[in-house]
Amino acid sequence: MSSVGIVGAGPAGVFAALSVRDFYNTDVVVFDWQEPLTTLFPTGGGRCNFSYFETDVKTFASYYPRGSKFLLSVLSRFGMNDTVDYFEAIGIKSYVQNDNRIFPISDSAKTTAEIMLQRGNILGIKFKKERVNNIFDNGKKFILSTENGDYEFDKIILASGGKNFKLARKFGHKIISPRFTLAPLEIAEKQYYELSGLSLKDVWIKVFFEGKKILNIAGDMLFTRNSISGPVVFKISSICVYDDYSKDKPLELQINVAKQSLQYLENYVENYKMDNPRTSIRNSFNAFCPKSLFDMILIENGIDPTKQIAQMTKKERNIILENLTSLKIHVTDKVNGAGIVTAGGVDTNEINPKTMESKLVKGLFFAGEMINVDGFTGGFNLQNCWSTARVAGMSVLADEEENA
Ligand SMILES: Cc1cc2nc3c(=O)[nH]c(=O)nc-3n(C[C@H](O)[C@H](O)[C@H](O)COP(=O)(O)OP(=O)(O)OC[C@H]3O[C@@H](n4cnc5c(N)ncnc54)[C@H](O)[C@@H]3O)c2cc1C
Known part of the structure; x- marks a missing residue:
């Protein structure tokens, strides 16, 4: 059986894990030194403003000062409507506030996180509370090293957020100068x-x-x-x-x-x-x-x-x-x-927006804030996580299916 290792259990990493398992019968392990979805808790003042009601993809993308062109293709594969539908299907009903921001009906980021993690449990996703120190590509497999040892994976999804670019840099990716914004x-x-x-x-x-x-x-x-x-x-x-x-x-x-x-x-x-x-x-x-x-x-x-x-x-x-x-x-x-958000990050010119796969390293994928995409306040930054994570998750083993 193939295996996918994911670095980071923030919104992007966890949603990527759910997405991989929605599409493929494969082992998925998510690594983070923090509890999964800890970074979701403060969003929207604890209420989790997880998207923004705008059905036109071009207009939606225009709310991102960096990455709007790159996101056009990503959002057309999995956008606001798809996210709302997906969340509803797993038990997270939502509502649109009068300023178009979308929140879960629970008004609780913690409850949203719990439901996502319950879904992860049902799908058999494994979480390891370990920091990833290094990843090597030996030509056949990726060897992921933590303080507890080494793990082998066929594919890797990097979703380590806007403060950790060491692993992406190590793979030779260009990092556009990160700066805090909003x-x-x-x-x-x-x-x-x-x-x-x-x-x-x-x-x-x-x-x-x-x-x-x-x-x-x-x-x-x-x-x-x-x-x-x-x-x-x-x-x-x-x-x-x-x-x-x-x-x-x-x-x-x-x-x-x-x-x-x-x-x-x-x-x-x-x-x-x-x-x-x-x-x-x-x-x-x-x-x-x-x-x-x-x-x-x-x-x-x-x-x-x-x-x-x-x-x-x-x-x-x-x-x-x-x-x-x-x-x-x-x-x-x-x-x-x-x-509260990082502008800059992995250069979008080096990522295929149709799959989120690195153009430099086959089998390496990206999701979330670590990419040079950032939006205004209003739910755009979480939507970037859901959309890029979904596209990475649905594409990660597509080549193996084709070869099967
Ligand atoms: C206070 C606050 C409020 C916000 N409110 C909203 C909002 O209402 N709506 C909205 O759209 N956006 C909001 N945002 C932005 C949103 O939270 C982020 O864009 C989003 O969390 C990014 O998700 P991510 O998974 O890409 O990265 P992160 O959430 O940063 O998660 C990355 C994870 O990777 C882990 N990690 C990093 N390196 C390693 C490693 N080497 N090994 C293992 N694990 C690693 C980190 O510990 C972290 O848990 C808010 C941000 C803040 C700070």
Whole structure:
């Protein structure tokens, strides 16, 4: 009987194991020094946001800043719908939240993990709590070494996540520089940290780096006590992960807090002044900016908040409108150690997306975050695990079946 060894019992490794056994009557052994699926537990804040409801494969793939082209073929073989159906078939019913994120009905990553492992048990998958130190290809078999000894396998699936590339490197694979992403960002204007807890809904943001506009993006953001955060900030951290910004060379965010054009606000001010001449400047822009942020803008620019709007000078008006349509914040760094996903990893040019087999080493397959594929928050990174693992699992012994 053939045998398949899998390195890593995270979501990708375990789903690859289930998939191998769904297709082939073969021995499957999964190695990890941690308990299986430990890394699934914190996902979605413990609720396991395991995919995202989007049926168009091209649109789905566009949510991955790295690997979208590679994933087209993978997702068309096993995508969001297939995952939902598979999970339902093994007892993990799911629901779609109003922002399109998909969760198990249990709202529990632990329960999801238990059901997957029960399924693994039924299929006879073996788990060994051992760290894989080395793998040799002797031309006939792969010899996998752990601290407890050597094991022989016909095929290997590497699913060791975004922090362990030693084995892939050893096989000669190119590793695109790994960097943590999906992180809150530190900013130069520390005074905004006083606004901790304030969220800005669906603001428009232009991002500049070294004087060039590199991104136009919209979404929700949040001020925290030591960073800016929220979905749009996570997206910026992801898209700009390879821009080497720093204190000396920051990313400049120009935030349209009002979500209006300058022209619109100019007309608004003229009309408002005529209708409400005695209203204070502070109370004249409630529709366009949360009060705490607006107060800070006025104080920072030395504008008296109690002044009547009719007395506002042209210079003051320009400063206010400039800040409402283009508030400048400079990003100097990611919050240290806060990224939850790795950008970079095994170069997709060296993997066949139809099978997930290495183009360099026959019989060696890849799955999950260790590949140079990463997505935004929303369930995309787990979907990458399920899809790549399924394709690896269904392909791993296809050549032996053909030869039989
Ligand atoms: C806090 C947090 C929340 C998240 N929430 C979500 C979410 O809601 N939705 C989403 O889509 N994504 C989420 N993610 C990302 C998602 O968890 C990862 O993309 C996913 O876990 C990657 O799975 P993987 O199996 O490829 O790698 P991993 O989960 O990293 O698993 C790899 C495993 O390999 C083992 N290993 C490594 N080297 C060896 C070796 N030499 N020998 C033996 N074992 C080895 C490791 O111990 C590990 O258990 C979140 C991540 C974090 C950190």
